[in-house]
Amino acid sequence: MQKLINDISFERFRDASEQIDAVKRGIQHNRLGEATLTEIQTDSDRLSKRIARENMPISAALERINGVPNFQDIQVLYKILKISESVGRITIKTRYGNSGYGTGFLIAPGILITNNHVFGDAETAKNSVVQFYYELDDRNESKKTQTFGFVPEKLFFTSPFKVETGKPDSGLDFTIVAVSEKSKEGKNIAEIPHTVLDENAGKIIEGENCVIIQHPKGDYKKTVMKDIRMLTLKDDFLIYESDTLPGSSGAAVIGLGTGEVVALHHSSIPNKNPHGQWLRKDGGVYSEGDADETIDWLGNEGVRVSSLIRAIKNAVLPDEMNAFKNSIFGRITDTSDDQKDSNSTQTPAHVMNNSNQSVVNEAINKIQNNTLNVDAPLQYFEIELSNIVIMQDDWRYNYKALVPEIMTSEPLFPMSTIPSQKAMHYITLRSHLNPWEMAAKLEALPQIKTATPDLEMETDLQIRTDSYGRLTESDMLESMKTSHAVGRQDDFKSKWSASTYFNLDDADELRQRIWNRTAVGLDLIPGQPTDVVSLIKKNLGGSPADNATEAENTDDLASEILNNLKNIQLVQLDTGYTDHAKIKGRFNLNCDEDFIDGSDARDVTRNGFLRHPGHGTRTASIITGGEMKDIYKNDGNYGILCDAEKNPLLSIIPYRVSESVVLISRGKNVVDAVNQAINTNADIMFMCMGSYPRPMLAEAAKAAYDNGVIWVCAAGNEVEMVVSPALYPGTIAVAAINPNRKPWRGSSYGSEVDISAPGEDVYVPSIDEKYNEIMVYGSGTSYATPHVAAAAALWKAVHHDKLMEKYRFPWQIVEAFRCCLKQSVSKPATWDSENYGAGILNIPALLSTALPEIDQSTYAYRNDTRQEWDLGVREGIHFLWKTALRKTNLTHESFSEFELTERSRIALSAMTGNTTSSIFESESITARADSEKILKMYFDSYKHN
Numbered sequence: 001m002q003k004l005i006n007d008i009s010f011e012r013f014r015d016a017s018e019q020i021d022a023v024k025r026g027i028q029h030n031r032l033g034e035a036t037l038t039e040i041q042t043d044s045d046r047l048s049k050r051i052a053r054e055n056m057p058i059s060a061a062l063e064r065i066n067g068v069p070n071f072q073d074i075q076v077l078y079k080i081l082k083i084s085e086s087v088g089r090i091t092i093k094t095r096y097g098n099s100g101y102g103t104g105f106l107i108a109p110g111i112l113i114t115n116n117h118v119f120g121d122a123e124t125a126k127n128s129v130v131q132f133y134y135e136l137d138d139r140n141e142s143k144k145t146q147t148f149g150f151v152p153e154k155l156f157f158t159s160p161f162k163v164e165t166g167k168p169d170s171g172l173d174f175t176i177v178a179v180s181e182k183s184k185e186g187k188n189i190a191e192i193p194h195t196v197l198d199e200n201a202g203k204i205i206e207g208e209n210c211v212i213i214q215h216p217k218g219d220y221k222k223t224v225m226k227d228i229r230m231l232t233l234k235d236d237f238l239i240y241e242s243d244t245l246p247g248s249s250g251a252a253v254i255g256l257g258t259g260e261v262v263a264l265h266h267s268s269i270p271n272k273n274p275h276g277q278w279l280r281k282d283g284g285v286y287s288e289g290d291a292d293e294t295i296d297w298l299g300n301e302g303v304r305v306s307s308l309i310r311a312i313k314n315a316v317l318p319d320e321m322n323a324f325k326n327s328i329f330g331r332i333t334d335t336s337d338d339q340k341d342s343n344s345t346q347t348p349a350h351v352m353n354n355s356n357q358s359v360v361n362e363a364i365n366k367i368q369n370n371t372l373n374v375d376a377p378l379q380y381f382e383i384e385l386s387n388i389v390i391m392q393d394d395w396r397y398n399y400k401a402l403v404p405e406i407m408t409s410e411p412l413f414p415m416s417t418i419p420s421q422k423a424m425h426y427i428t429l430r431s432h433l434n435p436w437e438m439a440a441k442l443e444a445l446p447q448i449k450t451a452t453p454d455l456e457m458e459t460d461l462q463i464r465t466d467s468y469g470r471l472t473e474s475d476m477l478e479s480m481k482t483s484h485a486v487g488r489q490d491d492f493k494s495k496w497s498a499s500t501y502f503n504l505d506d507a508d509e510l511r512q513r514i515w516n517r518t519a520v521g522l523d524l525i526p527g528q529p530t531d532v533v534s535l536i537k538k539n540l541g542g543s544p545a546d547n548a549t550e551a552e553n554t555d556d557l558a559s560e561i562l563n564n565l566k567n568i569q570l571v572q573l574d575t576g577y578t579d580h581a582k583i584k585g586r587f588n589l590n591c592d593e594d595f596i597d598g599s600d601a602r603d604v605t606r607n608g609f610l611r612h613p614g615h616g617t618r619t620a621s622i623i624t625g626g627e628m629k630d631i632y633k634n635d636g637n638y639g640i641l642c643d644a645e646k647n648p649l650l651s652i653i654p655y656r657v658s659e660s661v662v663l664i665s666r667g668k669n670v671v672d673a674v675n676q677a678i679n680t681n682a683d684i685m686f687m688c689m690g691s692y693p694r695p696m697l698a699e700a701a702k703a704a705y706d707n708g709v710i711w712v713c714a715a716g717n718e719v720e721m722v723v724s725p726a727l728y729p730g731t732i733a734v735a736a737i738n739p740n741r742k743p744w745r746g747s748s749y750g751s752e753v754d755i756s757a758p759g760e761d762v763y764v765p766s767i768d769e770k771y772n773e774i775m776v777y778g779s780g781t782s783y784a785t786p787h788v789a790a791a792a793a794l795w796k797a798v799h800h801d802k803l804m805e806k807y808r809f810p811w812q813i814v815e816a817f818r819c820c821l822k823q824s825v826s827k828p829a830t831w832d833s834e835n836y837g838a839g840i841l842n843i844p845a846l847l848s849t850a851l852p853e854i855d856q857s858t859y860a861y862r863n864d865t866r867q868e869w870d871l872g873v874r875e876g877i878h879f880l881w882k883t884a885l886r887k888t889n890l891t892h893e894s895f896s897e898f899e900l901t902e903r904s905r906i907a908l909s910a911m912t913g914n915t916t917s918s919i920f921e922s923e924s925i926t927a928r929a930d931s932e933k934i935l936k937m938y939f940d941s942y943k944h945n
Contacts, residue, residue, distance in 0.1 A: 002117065002249075002267075004161075004162075005117060005161050005173065005266065005267045006267055006268060006269065006270055008161070008162070008267075009237075009266075009267040009268070009269045009301045010269050010270060010272060010298075012234045012235065012237060012239070012301065013234075013239060013269045013298060013299065013301070015234065016232050016234040016239065019042075019232045019234075020231050020232050020239065020299075022042070023040070023206045023207060023229075023231050023232050024231065026039075026040030026206070026207055027040070027207045027229050030207055036062075036066040037065055037066050037205065037207050037208060038051075038062055038065060038066055038205075040206070040207055041205055041206060041207075042206070043205075043206075046202075046205055047205055049202035050065065050202040050203075050204070050205045050208075050257075051065065051202070052202055053200070053202030053203065053258060065205075065208075065257060075259070076256065076257070076258070076259040077259075078259075079259030079260075080211060080213075080223075080254055080256075080259050082193060082195075083105070083195045083213065083252055083254060083259075083261060084213050084221065084223070085132070085133075085192065085193040086105045086106040086107075086132075086192065086193050086194050086195045086252075087103060087104070087105040087132075087213045087214075087215075087221060087251070087252055088103070088104055088105065088106075088112070088130040088131055088132040088134070088148075088215075089101060089102075089103065089130065089131045089134045089215040089218060089221070090102040090103060090104050090114060090118060090119075090128060090129070090130050090215075090250065091128060091129050091130075091131070091218070092118060092119075092124065092128050093124075093127040093128045093129070094124060094127060100218075101215060101217065101218030102114055102115065102118035102119075102215075102249045102250045103213075103214045103215045103248055103249060103250040103251040103252075103265075104118070104130060104250045105194075105195055105213075105250070105251075105252045105261075106179070106189075106192060106193070106194035106195060107176070107194060107195055107196070107197050107328055108194055108196075108327040108328045109189065109190050109194055109327065110178055110179050110181065110189045110190070110324075111155060111176055111177070111178060111179065111194075111324070111325075111327065111328060112130060112150075112176070112177055112178075112179050113174060113175070113176050113250070113264060113308070114174070114175055114177075114249070114250030114264075115161070115173050115174060115175065115249045115250045115264070115266045116158045116159060116160050116161050116172075116173045116174055116175050117161050117173060117249060117266070118175065118249050118250050119150075119158065119175040119177060120158065120160075120175075121158075122152035122153075122156045122177075123152075125150040125152045125156060125175070125177045126149075126150055126151075126152050128149075128150060129147050129148065129149055129150075130147070130148050130150070130179065131145045131146065131147050131148075132145070132146045132148070132183075132192050133145050133146055134215065134220060134221060135220050135221035136220050142220075144185070145185075146183040146184075146185050146187045146192065147183050147184045147185065148179045148180045148182075148183045148184075148189060149179075149180040150177050150178065150179060150180065151177075151178040151179065151180055152177050152178065154178035154320075154321070154324060155176065155177060155178035155317075155321045155324045155325060156175070156176070156177050156178070156321075157175070157176050157177075157312070157315045157317060157321075157325070158174070158175040158176075159171065159172040159173065159174050159175075159311055160173070161173035161266070168314070169310065169311035169314055169315075171236075172236055172303050172307060172308065172311055173266045173267075173303060174264055174266070174303055174308055174311070176312065176325070176328070178324065195252065195261055196397065197261060197305050197308065197309055197328065198260050198261070198305065199305060199306050199309045200400060202258070203255045203258050203260040203261075203262045203305070204230050204238075204255035204257065204258065204260075204262045205230070206229075206230055206231065206232055206233075207229050207230065208229065208230055208255060208256070208257050209228060209229060209230075209255070209256035209257065210228050210229065210230055210240045210241070210253055210254065210255065210256060210262070211223060211224065211228075211253075211254040211255075211256050212224045212228075212248070212251050212252070212253050212254070212265055212300075213251060213252045213254065214248040214251035214252075214265070215248070215251075216248050228240065228241045229241050230255075230262075231299060233304065236303060236304055236307035237263075237301050237302065237303060237304060237307075238253070238262060238263040238301070238302045238303075238304050239269070239299050239300070239301050240253065240263075240299060240300055240301075240302070241299055241300070248265060249265065249266060249267075250264065250265065250266070251264075251265040252264070252265070253265050253302045261305060262302070262304070262305055263302025263303055263304050263305060264302055264303045264305075264308060265300060265301075265302045266301060266302060266303055267300070267301045268295075268297050268299075268300050268301075269297060269298045269299045269300060269301055270286070270295055270296065270297060270298065271295075271296040271297070271298050273285070278295060278296075279295075279296045280294045280295060280296055281294060281295070281296045282294070309328075309329070312325065312328055312329075313329070327397070329397070329398075376405075376430035376431050376432050377430065377431070377432070378407075378428060378429075378430060379428070379429055379430070379431055379435050379438060379453065380426070380427070380428055380453065380454040380666060380668065381426070381427050381429075381435075381438070381439060381442065381451050381452060381453055381454060382412065382424065382425075382426055382451075382452050382454055382667070382668070382694070382695065382696040383424070383425050383426070383427060383442060383448050383449075383450065383451045383452075384423050384424055384425075384448070384449045384450045384451075384695060385423040385424075385425060385447060385448060385449060386423075386446065386447055386448065386449050387419075387423070387449070391446060391447045392422075392423060392447070394447055395409070395425070395447040395448070396409075399427070402445060402447065403427075403429065403442065403445075405429040405430055405431045405438075406427055406428070406429045407427075407428045407429055407430065408427065408428045409425050409426070409427045410425060410426055410427075411424070411425055411426075412424040412425060412426050412668070412671055412696055412699070413671075413675065413699065413700075413703060414675075415675070415678075415679065416703060418699075418702075418703070418706070420699060420702075421699050421702075421703060423449070424695070424696055424699055426454070426668055426671075426696075427442075434899060434901065435453035435455065436453060436871070436875045436900075436901050436903075436904065437901060438451075438453070439451040439452060439453055439871055439875075440871060440901070440903065443871060450695070450868070450871070451871070452694065452695065452871075452874055454666050454667050454668055455878065456665050456666075457667060457691040457692065457694075457881075458691065458881065458882060488776075488777055489509065489512075489634075492512060492761060492777055493512065495761070496512075496515075496738070496739040496740060496761070498740055499515065499739035499740055499741075500741075501515040501518045501519055501523075501739055502515055502518070502739075509636070510636055512636075513636030513637050513763040513775075514636060514637050514638070514763070515739050515758070516622070516637070516757075516758035516762050516763075516783075516787065517637075517640065519737070519739070519741070519757075519758045519840065519841075520640070520757060520758065520787055520791070520840075520841045520842065520843050521535075521826075521841075521842045521843045521844040521845065522535065522640065522843060522844075531642060531643050531644045532640065532641060532642075532643075532649065532794060532843075533558065533562065533643045533644065533649075534644070535843070535844055535847070536558050536561050536562070536794075536798070536847075537554055537555070537558045538844075539798070539844065539847050539848060540554045540557050540558060561797050561798055561800075562649060562797070564796070564797035564798075564800040565641070565649050565650055565793060565794065565797035566649060566650050567650075568650055568683045568684065568793045568796055568797055569591075569653060569677075569680065569681060569682040569683045569684070570623070570650060570652050570653060570682075570683065570684050570685075570686075570789065570793050571652075571653045571655055571673075571677045571682045571684065571685045571686075572616060572619070572620055572652050572653065572654050572655060572685075572686055572687075573655050573657050573670060573673050573674075573685055573686070573687040574615055574616035574619060574620075574654065574655070574656070574657065574658070574687070574688060574689070575603045575614070575615045575616040575656060575658055575659065575660065576592075576594070576601040576602055576603035576616050576654050576656035577589070577592065577601055577602060577603060577616055577617065577620070577654040578602070578603050578614060578616070578617045580614065580617045580621075580765050580767070580773055581628040581630075581631045581632075581765075581773050582617070582621050582625045582626065582628050582765035582773070582775075583617050583620050583621050583624065583625055583626070583765065586620070586624040586625070586626065586639075586648045586651060586652065587620070587651060587652050587653070587654050588651035588652065588653045588654075589601075589654075591653045591680070592653060592654045592655070592656075593654075593655045593656070593673065593676055594655075594656040595655065595656060595657050595669040595670075595672045595673050595676075596656055596657070596658070596659060596665065596669060601654040601655060601656035602656075603615075603616055603617065603656065614765075614766055614767060615688070615689070615782065616654060616656075617765060618764040618765055618766060618778065618782070618783070619686075619688045619764075619782050619783065619785065619786050620652050620654070620786070621637070621639060621764055621765050622637075622639060622640065622762070622764065622783060622786035622787060622790070623639050623640055623641050623652060623786045623789065623790045623793075624639040624641055624642060624648040624649075624650070624651070624652055625637065625638050625639040625642075625765065626638060626639065626642065626646045626647070626648070627646050628765070628773065628775075631773050632772075632773060632774055632775060634774075634775060635775060636763050636775060637762075637763040637764070637775070639790075640786075640787065640790040640791075640843075641790050641793060641794070650793065653682070655673040655676070655677070657669040657670050657673050658689065667694050667696060667697055668696070670687075670697060670700065670725075671696050671697065671699075671700045674700040674701075674703060674704050674709075674711075675700075675703070677704070677709060678703060678704060678707045678709060682709055683709070683710065683792075683793070683796055684709065684710045684711075684712065684789055684792045684793055684796070685704065685709055685710070685711045685712070686711070686712040686713070686785050686786060686788075686789035687711070687712075687713050687714065687725060687785070688713075688714045688780075688781070688782035688783075688785045688786070689714065689782065690713065690714055690715075690716050690723030690724055690725060690726055691723060691724055691881070692723070692724060692877055692878070692881040692935075692938070692939070693723075693724035693727060693728075693938070693939060693941075693942040694724065695866075697724050697725055697728070698724075698725075698728055698866065698942055700725070701725050701728035701729075701730045701731050702728070702729075702730050702861055702864075704730060704731075705729075705730025705731070705811050705814055705860060705861070706730075706810065706811050707810050707811075708809075708810025708811060708812075708813045708814060709814070710732060710792045710796075710813070710814050710817055711725065711730065711731045711732065712731070712732045712734060712785055712788045712789040712792060713725050713726035713731045713732065713733055713734065713785065714726060714734060714780070714781035714782050714784065714785045715733050715734055715735045715736075715747060715748040715749070715750075715752070715753050715781045715784075716747075716748030716781060717746050717747070717748065717780050717781055717782075718746045718748075719748055720748065720749075720932070721748060721750060721935065721936060721939050722748045722749070722750045722752040722753060722939070722943075723748060724942065726748075726752065726753075727750075727752045727939060727942055727943055728942060729860035729861055729864070729943075730811075730814065730860050730861065732754050732755070732788060732792075732814075732817070732818060732821070733752050733753045733754050733755075733837070734753070734754065734755055734756065734757055734781060734784045734785045734787075734788050734837075735747045735748065735749055735753045735755075735756040735757075735759070735781060735784065735835075735836045735837055736756060736757065736758070736759020736760055736779070736780065736781045736783065736784040737756045737757065737758055737759060737760065737784070737836075737840055738758075738759075738760035738761065739758075739760070739761065741826075741828045741840065742828070743756065743832065743835075743836045744759050744760035744779060744781075746760075746779060746780070747759065747781055747784075747836070748781065749832075749835035749836055750835055750943075751834060751835070751943070752943055753835065753836055753837040754818060754821060754822065754837045754838065755788060755821055755822065755825060755837040755838055755839065755840075755841055756784065756836045756837050756839070756840050756841070757784040757785070757787035757788055757840065757841040758783065758784060758787060759779060759780055759781050759782070759783045759784035760779040761777045761778075761779055762777065762778060762779070762783040763775055763776070763777055764776060764777075764778050764783065766778070787841055788821070788841055790843075791821070791841060791843050791846055792817055794843065794846075794847060795817055795820065795846055795847065796813075796817075798847050799851060802851060803816070803851070806851055807854060811859060811860070812854040812858075814860075815854045815858045815859070815860070816851055816852055816854050819852045819854070819858075820846055820849040820851070820852065821838070821841070821846060822837070822838035822839075823838075823849050823852075824842050824845035824846040824848070824849045825837075825838045825839025825840055825841065825842055825845075826839055826840045826841075826842045826845075827839035827840070828840070866941060866942060867941035869938065869941070870903075870907055871903060871904075872901070872903035872904040872905075872906060872907030872908070873904075873907045873908070873911070873934075873938070875900065875901060875903070875904035875907075876900070876904045876907055876908040876916075876934065877934070877935065877938050879900060879904075880908075880931050880934055880935055881935065883931060900916060904916075908934065911933075911934050911937070912930040912933065912934065914930055
């Protein structure tokens with residue numbers, strides 16, 4: 001039977017030989033660098049669809065398609081690896097025993113496709129099995145195989161390999177069959193990934209590379225990844241170069257350029273002499289018994305995806321099978337990939353040369369004149385799917401059909417099992433519509449509950465102040481001058497003359513610059529700053545003068561704690577790292593991540609207010625900053641987690657989530673960073689910037705909390721309310737104090753705040769206008785936050801073993817830290833606990849506090865009933881937040897730039913009883929009150945229980 005299939009394939013190959021020869025000439029030109037891939041095309045329609053699939057400007061798409069075949073975006077490999085998980089080894093069994101092997105792959109949950117010549121009838125399928133993960137791992141060891149049976153009575157349809165009269169979809173040589181729900185090893189078939197057959201246009205063009213994933217001769221899973229090209233399309237089949245062996249029937253053929261399945265492999269094509277005899281590679285005639293490897297194969301043939309989908313759609317099946325069959329139809333639209341089109345323009349094959357630039361031009365014209373909008377701006381949305389599971393599944397399989405403008409849809413929390421997080425997806429599309437109008441269009445779909453544009457978010461650090469003697473983050477960005485560092489020492493002393501943390505004489509300047517260390521308890525010996533190594537030993541109670549043995553034991557225990565501290569994964573979500581002398585070499589650059597453009601997490605120095613670097617450097621210096629006396633004579637202050645010689649006791653892992661301290665370009669950057677921290681078992685995260693609350697950030701905070709990650713966040717600056725992510729129940733919110741042990745006047749405040757730490761006039765590294773490395777006094781909750789993050793690292797290092805023994809659920813570790821933090825604070829006599837937390841951070845007392853009992857009543861999300869806001873309100877919040885940050889009244893012209901939709905205007909008017917123009921444009925106290933009222937209502941809906 002297989003030989004007959006090979007002969008049929010040869011006939012198709014011979015009929016297309018003129019076209020194939022032309023393609024081969026073009027491929028040769030391409031391999032020699034004499035022509036690009038697009039220049040050797042003959043079908044402008046197919047080329048236009050391939051260009052459009054890249055979802056990028058035409059020039060960039062052409063550049064990518066014409067790239068060197070040996071270089072591919074790594075994301076294509078991820079897609080191919082994902083497809084490979086759906087591929088299984090079929091052991092064909094009859095009533096007489098094993099009769100051979102084949103390959104197949106899942107095209108929907110519980111539905112496998114293979115060749116008709118593998119499963120010609122339901123009985124053969126019923127007796128056979130498929131094994132997934134029959135492959136070797138990176139240690140060359142066998143993976144745990146999952147063996148499933150087949151259930152043809154649930155679904156079985158086949159198209160024979162020979163064309164039969166009166167059967168229009170015969171001759172395609174494929175079979176689809178249902179797979180049993182559980183493997184012999186106990187795994188559910190739904191847990192095995194499946195590949196969605198994509199009938200959309202543009203998956204591959206002539207001359208482009210192919211990959212085949214197969215089980216040759218029933219062997220471990222293999223892939224062919226060399227310079228293998230697609231040759232041509234012939235009727236319902238795709239002809240390509242490749243290496244296959246018996247057992248490869250039913251393999252997945254993938255376009256390397258797109259990472260999409262393009263065909264179902266079914267046959268190799270032998271070379272023949274004029275007498276119709278098969279030929280060997282040595283020129284001799286093939287005889288029965290000769291090894292397959294000796295045959296002179298001309299190429300391979302696979303059944304095109306578009307033809308498979310057409311046949312499956314047309315299949316007449318019993319009603320009980322039809323419903324199951326329809327789950328196959330995932331990303332399918334009316335536009336068929338590679339189907340013959342009346343508008344297709346194809347030049348004769350014999351004129352195929354690198355001079356065929358007209359085909360490229362025709363393809364570009366078609367793109368520019370159609371409705372694909374490839375030059376429309378990119379837009380991003382976080383969406384929450386319907387609570388109805390069947391609606392969620394429908395979105396996952398049909399999102400491209402439902403929203404033609406869409407490019408990608410991906411889960412925001414791919415590893416989560418929490419329903420609210422599983423329902424959250426992130427989509428990218430192209431549209432000329434106002435993003436809020438596009439969101440309304442998305443929310444009109446029954447599959448989508450909410451859709452919110454992921455727009456640039458100004459942070460609370462954009463606020464500037466003219467207050468005397470206070471240099472905020474934004475002031476620092478606006479005007480970097482050496483005088484701010486050197487000349488302010490006298491201002492500092494006069495401003496804080498009442499402080500008990502230092503003396504005012506010049507000899508005590510160092511203690512003035514390290515007042516923040518003294519404030520958190522690192523001043524055990526009067527008049528001398530003390531490092532945390534001494535603190536740990538003192539906390540253990542060792543006394544070398546009294547008892548040498550006890551001192552030795554103390555040293556051993558201290559060494560163990562310091563080793564624990566060294567291994568703590570402390571992740572910083574900020575603008576990235578720099579090589580500033582204060583912090584150089586103190587970041588863990590083996591684990592750094594850039595969630596903006598995928599490069600390393602370096603914070604590039606740039607001019608301009610919105611581009612000024614260094615926020616990550618300044619905040620990190622409070623934890624691990626060292627000395628820079630050789631560079632800057634007015635050095636001072638060093639990291640809390642440093643030893644007496646100012647060597648770091650751990651390395652901070654930088655995650656770059658924002659290019660600028662004042663602007664987070666996409667909220668998804670933060671969500672991705674949180675997911676990465678969770679997946680890499682981070683202990684602590686800290687984030688020293690914030691903005692208005694968003695659903696996906698709220699879920700990210702809950703995910704971190706549930707996984708036991710202590711997320712320490714800045715409460716906010718100058719905005720009167722605690723910002724996101726600090727206001728979420730699962731985080732640790734930190735406000736700021738000054739050297740007089742009073743709250744910084746610019747600190748955000750509220751019941752969400754857990755604790756306060758030094759944040760006003762803290763001595764931190766920076767650069768001046770000439771990019772010299774300096775130190776400055778800066779203010780902000782950004783500087784309070786690292787103190788608490790460092791304390792969290794020490795706390796986890798001290799209690800390392802006890803935490804795992806004492807607490808059953810990961811979130812209990814977060815609550816235990818919160819409890820110890822609040823119990824151990826220093827509290828001035830007139831402290832405002834309702835707005836600035838329990839008190840001021842006290843590290844020695846924190847480390848001495850016994851671990852508390854944590855029960856379910858302390859779970860931060862026990863009453864998580866977050867308010868769902870109308871799209872119009874969410875749009876209004878976005879613009880009201882901008883207004884609040886500017887601290888100035890907008891003119892009519894600047895207000896008109898906001899372009900609020902009518903829906904938002906109605907929503908805001910309903911909430912205030914006033915017109916939107918009066919809210920945004922008026923200078924009245926009432927207008928400000930209206931704005932603050934709406935923001936407060938929205939922020940409060942995300943608060944702690």
